[in-house]
Amino acid sequence: GAGVSQTPSNKVTEKGKYVELRCDPISGHTALYWYRQSLGQGPEFLIYFQGTGAADDSGLPNDRFFAVRPEGSVSTLKIQRTERGDSAVYLCASSFGLYTEAFFGQGTRLTVV
Template identity: 90%
Template sequence: GAGVSQTPSNKVTEKGKYVELRCDPISGHTALYWYRQSLGQGPEFLIYFQGTGAADDSGLPNDRFFAVRPEGSVSTLKIQRTERGDSAVYLCASSPGPRETQYFGPGTRLLVL
């Protein structure tokens, strides 16, 4: 498909477990963003990649959260020692370059029990 894809679409885990969420951006898009959206709220910025490097990780809430984009395409958001408060929809977006319109994926719904 031509859009941003995210896997899994849903993830249920237990408190304390480790999870990985994957994002496949639109082909050719150099910029990739992760956001988190809680129920009834707008998306909240987590991290931005330009190419392979994390250009801005100021939105990551703490050091349990980490993201990589080793080849400048697919990105993985990693959450260690999950907590119930991490439950949310994690959205990925990509754009052709920095400071351009961002196109969002369908999100991964994470539930921490």
């Protein structure tokens, strides 16, 4: 597709379970970002990839959160032992690099019950 694609669009999981959220960036975009957004708030930075490597993971809230981008394209955000406080919309964005326009996916709404 032409835009950033995120799957699933909605995910409901039980507290304590493991979840994976997928992001398919725009082809050719080397930079990929994950954000978390609570209702009515601005996106909160989680992690930034340049190619395959995590250039900045300072936004990951704790060691339950982990993200990979093994081939420099698709990225997976992994959350272990989910907690109710993890409920939010997780946004992915991609761009050609730093300081360039970032294009966002529609997000994955995660609900932990």
